[in-house]
Amino acid sequence: MNIYDIAKEAGVSISTVSRVMNHKGNVNPETRKKVEEILEKNNYTPSAIARGMVSKSMKTVSVLTVDIRVPHYARTAYTIEREFSRRGYEVSLCNTGGELEETIKYLRTAREKKTDGIVLVGSVFNTLCKNAEISGLLQNIPVVLANGKLELPNSYSVLVDDRYGVSLAVEHLIQKGHREIYYLRDMDTVSAQLKCEGFIAEMEKCGLKNARQQVLETASSIEGGIKAVEQLIRRKQKFTGIVCGEDITAAGVVKALLHYGIKVPEEVAVTGYNNSEYAKICEPQLTTIDNKPELVAMMSVQLLTSLIEKTEVYSSCTIQPELVEGQTT
Amino acid sequence: MNIYDIAKEAGVSISTVSRVMNHKGNVNPETRKKVEEILEKNNYTPSAIARGMVSKSMKTVSVLTVDIRVPHYARTAYTIEREFSRRGYEVSLCNTGGELEETIKYLRTAREKKTDGIVLVGSVFNTLCKNAEISGLLQNIPVVLANGKLELPNSYSVLVDDRYGVSLAVEHLIQKGHREIYYLRDMDTVSAQLKCEGFIAEMEKCGLKNARQQVLETASSIEGGIKAVEQLIRRKQKFTGIVCGEDITAAGVVKALLHYGIKVPEEVAVTGYNNSEYAKICEPQLTTIDNKPELVAMMSVQLLTSLIEKTEVYSSCTIQPELVEGQTT
């Protein structure tokens, strides 16, 4: 059943049916009523594909993320989806795993389907977008990078000042009298790099010169946190504070410390990052950094919407994280 | 740039260009090569919308879930997305919040866009699909319900035996010598109902007749778990075991018990449900039930794919959860 069938049944032209469906003016009220009845009676659903054919848009936005199972990405993607849904766009979900080939694959279909816009969630995309093929695929499509900066003509970004975020944690520990502070760094993204720099800068600012040697690389997982603590203990390092780049790692750290009979926060203070549910479940509850994924998502959607609809003026922006005090400091 | 431009540039007809792009036979190798060069040179991307117009499919599947931020749904959606991506389908994400109006809205656009299939993730959809408008919208579209049963002609389901899941937890506690066992029930979905029945049935099977009075309703959150424990203590109930319908609730229970100086598992044993990251972070680590979201997702994708492509034979199936012993029992 298509617009021709409806037109025939109503005894009008397809132009008129189209006008009625799209609530355009210039239709005789009686004609409108008759057409509406027939539409209703047949429970008619117009084809969005045919519409897309002429408008060159399917009202769809692609969200590329590393892995939706990571709570931080889930929170970001959730808000992005809800907001775009409200605005009449469908959201297609892409779990790239941070891999080049997968990202290319997703972007290719996005292009073929004429996506209205793309949100890249995660600072991995900073690195990925340096690839020529990827930046080629991104051409002429509105792109917003949630937490990162792109050097592309039609791309904008919503940055989170992760450097500042970690510096807040360090400052907090130093205020509490800690001096022997270690940083657990995970992964190799731009964001991880910035966090680490935030640690070193803040430590040095406070006259703690050895900061660079107090960075440990570890997997961002409970096990990663546990292993880091074991390493510190094995090496007989002195430490009273551990700043982590992720809540999940911090949860592992707390677990390990308690298992070794080290009191948290009395003997060692710990901070996480993300203000996630993990931080709340952790016992004692983690002091953590709120990097505001919902706000990042909101700003990204606003930016992308204005790029797509070319309405308002737009510009990139930066979000400042905040410290959320728990019981581990 | 469209197929006509390519055809003109290559000096052939659009039919030939189409044949080359779709790797169909019957093209002179030389002609093929020339067309491919021009395709390559222009970095040509065929329009999936125009293709969809004739095939009546955009190779897209809609995944409706309650809230992607719930880890269990995130895990399910992740696997669904990855599997469909592998099979050449795009996945559109819909956070319905379990609400009727939102669900209708998503299904309506899914129909307009001629989605190839729909996966409903979560047992809320059992209830929602009883609504006439919803079942109407689901007509003539392949549908798979991940954890639920639908009475629709073209719908199939992948069930998780949640009744059995909770009975495993109860059986485990009883084996460990517990008799005063409470169940924390959350929400009002079919799945929550089944879990609760599993508790009562298993308790009664073991001769514990008061089971029905040992069910507490509480929010599925850390606070929900804490409140339930406070309630039990306030009412001076005797209890040595608490079975929870969700890991997150169990995490709250453990927190509360420890705060009251009650040892876990020595004085009170606790079990969760979902085998989530929450269970692992909880200290002591939760004994929980693995309800296998990845397997549910895999089966759902297989089912839906065969429904869409009408290839293999297909049928609904049921998955049996397993107990994962942690340190809280």
Place this chain on the structure above:
DNA sequence: CTGAAAGCGCTTACAG
């Protein structure tokens, strides 16, 4: 206020 016609960019028989 209404309709005929062109066009969106492909695929797919069909004829040659």
Place this chain on the structure above:
DNA sequence: CTGAAAGCGCTTACAG
């Protein structure tokens, strides 16, 4: 092996 033509289901000027 190749091309002309119809068709997918709409929207959008344009003419009346």
